[in-house]
Amino acid sequence: MSLKDKATRVAILDTLAKTIADELKHAKADLEIGLRTAKAETGTQTITVDLLGTDIGKATLVQPKPAATVTDETALLAWVRTVAPTEVTTRLLTEIRPAWLAQLKKQIEAVGTAEWADPETGVIHDVPGIELVGRTAHTRLTVPAEGKQAIADAWRNRLLDTVVTPELPAAEQEVA
Template identity: 80%
Template sequence: MSLKDQATRVAILDTLAKTIANELKTAKTELETGLRAAKAETGTQTIAVDLNGTDIGKATLVQPKAEADITDPVKLLTWVREVAPTEITTRLVTEIRPAWLTQLKKQVEAVGRPEWADPETGVIHDVPGIKLVGRTAHTRLTIPDEGKQAIATAWRDRLLDAVVMPELPAAEQEVA
């Protein structure tokens, strides 16, 4: 397969994967809405899933228990100090100011070495605890809407089977 053919195949698969992911998200939302309505109307929370008359599973509306979430940490802390003061821990936190650390990292990246030049003295310091880590190359796909439409049309017309359809093993027959 040529490099151009590989790029075409990746573009097609990427577009299809994103299209299917969007369709799946919509379908899941519709299913959940339907299950919520069924629960409200009839109490039904589970529905059988079948394919051509064969039961292949079930879809269930899962209602997890409520989870506690802290909405006002200051009010909670004040309350705990009053009712359970032994459950309070006081700590001194030492950390590098995030804005300064961001600037330090940018300077290290700019010079390509873990060094920092003090802006007041000009002294260059070796910076312990920081190292430059290489980044992996990646491919970016840019497929305009017209290309996506062409892929969708070719998919519907079954013109992509030889390009993107994986070979699936035949189902094993049960031996009686």
């Protein structure tokens, strides 16, 4: 293959890759909207992926659990100073030890409310400065090796032309 042929091949593959990437972004957004609608209307969160009559995988709307998020560092720091003063480090910057904060957030997420049980006294404290913040649902696509092989075979046999036809943009006119 000549250098010119190599350059042509790269230009073609680059153009197709960018076009497919854009098409994929829009297709994923459409899928997520569809899955959110299905969940709201029927409770459906998972659908099978079908290629030419064969199930090749699943698409699932994943709704992560809310994450404990520090929303008021000052209030949280003041509270930690009263219940666990050894977990506060003072330097030029005063902060809660990261390992302890991570453990606190993990416990709050497990309980599902911004409360902390003192392991020594058993007293349950409301934790200021941390809230459980919902995280955005996302779509998870699961295509096992057999499904990927089926897609590759269908591509080689030109059976995907009616399933996926990304539109290449019209050539832009250069202004002289």
